[in-house]
Amino acid sequence: MNDLARRYELFGRVEAPGYRELTEGIAADPAILSLIAALPAPKQQPNLLFAAVRFLGGPVTAYPAFSSFVRQSWDAVRATMLARSTQTNEAARCAALLPALCLLDGPLALIEVGASAGLCLYPDRYGYRYPGRELGPQEGAFTCEVTGPAPLPDRLPEVVWRVGVDLNPLDVRDPDAVAWLRALVWPWQPERLANLERAVAVVAQDPPRLVRGDLNECVAGLVAEAPEEATVVVFHTAVLPYLSEAERERFAATMRALPCHWLANEGPARQPWVRLPYPPPADRAVMALVLDGRPLAFAGPHGQSLSWFA
Ligand SMILES: C[S@@+](CC[C@H](N)C(=O)[O-])C[C@H]1O[C@@H](n2cnc3c(N)ncnc32)[C@H](O)[C@@H]1O
Missing domain, CATH: 1.10.8 (Helicase, Ruva Protein; domain 3)
Known part of the structure; x- marks a missing residue:
């Protein structure tokens, strides 16, 4: 083979x-x-x-x-x-990001690199259903299974500023872009399609600012633009596979030097600089949720589960 x-x-x-x-x-x-x-x-x-x-x-x-x-x-x-390219935009990944974002004092200024249509820039506008904890609007809430001592928040974060950067930003008001996002959702997962439709409806009411460009070129300028009174968080999910090793290393070095928080939700192999407390499972894909270099949890690739590290 x-x-x-x-x-x-x-x-x-x-x-x-x-x-x-x-x-x-x-x-x-x-x-x-x-x-x-x-x-x-x-x-x-x-x-x-x-x-x-x-x-x-x-x-x-x-x-x-x-x-x-x-x-x-x-x-x-x-x-x-x-x-076209793989720009799957999975708003339910906010269910994995949320407990990490809520570890930070708000209000938050969010910068998402590799944002696609920017659906993950709205963790404060969706509903969530964790075991024993419901947050936000419950109709169509994102369900997330949790194991381990996850610090599940009791309120949604306050987000006062948000911006995304992408090589090819998608506009949720463009039917062709939304048709492509639908085609990227796996056909045997109708719940993900329903999540997409709901998130598109939420985001279309107040579309984000999305900058066209390479994350390595844009991230420092966006951090400098963020309001001083907010806690600035640069985050990314399912983006590092699209970078070469040199681009990933450059990005990690930039992030370590910038005056902001850095939240990554990416495959463990794409973050070789992170020392995980446990090896990732071999039989299924997981993301490693990492805040400022500290591994917090394994997350299901589409935000469906969180396995918080002890
Ligand atoms: C799989 S999508 C993930 C989208 C979103 N982060 C999510 O989790 O739903 C990866 C996105 O990263 C973008 N991307 C890839 N390389 C990039 C780069 N060098 N700079 C900016 N965006 C990039 C792609 O265009 C795509 O929209």
């Missing part, structure tokens, strides 16, 4: 089990693998291929139907993969 086949097989086995039939099919299909291999490296991502096929109305369940759609519609699939 070559590296690309292994990458697809791993994605279905560990990250996205609902795509497993497709990833196993692709891993054993030299014709489809060679189409994907001809794309630029950042565009070979499994999630991007499946979202592009869904965006074009193609089937993503049985492998024979999927592979014949990909072969027959390759020009359109390829063009979609080249024009």
